[in-house]
Amino acid sequence: MNCQDCLERLDRYVDRELTDAEIEEVKRHLVDCPPCEDHFRLQVHLKRLVKVCCDQGGAPAHLRAKLRQILF
Ligand SMILES: [Zn+2]
Numbered sequence: 107m108n109c110q111d112c113l114e115r116l117d118r119y120v121d122r123e124l125t126d127a128e129i130e131e132v133k134r135h136l137v138d139c140p141p142c143e144d145h146f147r148l149q150v151h152l153k154r155l156v157k158v159c160c161d162q163g164g165a166p167a168h169l170r171a172k173l174r175q176i177l178f
Pocket of ligand 1: 108109110112135139141142
């Protein structure tokens, strides 16, 4: 897996929407790749913020799209 693949899957990785095999691949990549790990931490952090802002309801689709633009 390269960084591009990793970043493309990161959002679904955080949401636990990947298959077990994909999760393993992302995990392996993050261990070896500090820049991607930074993205991962930021993503987790942002999701937590969004959750708080939206009162546990999750972010609306347009806001998620916006966050993704900011991140990548
Ligand atoms: Zn990477």
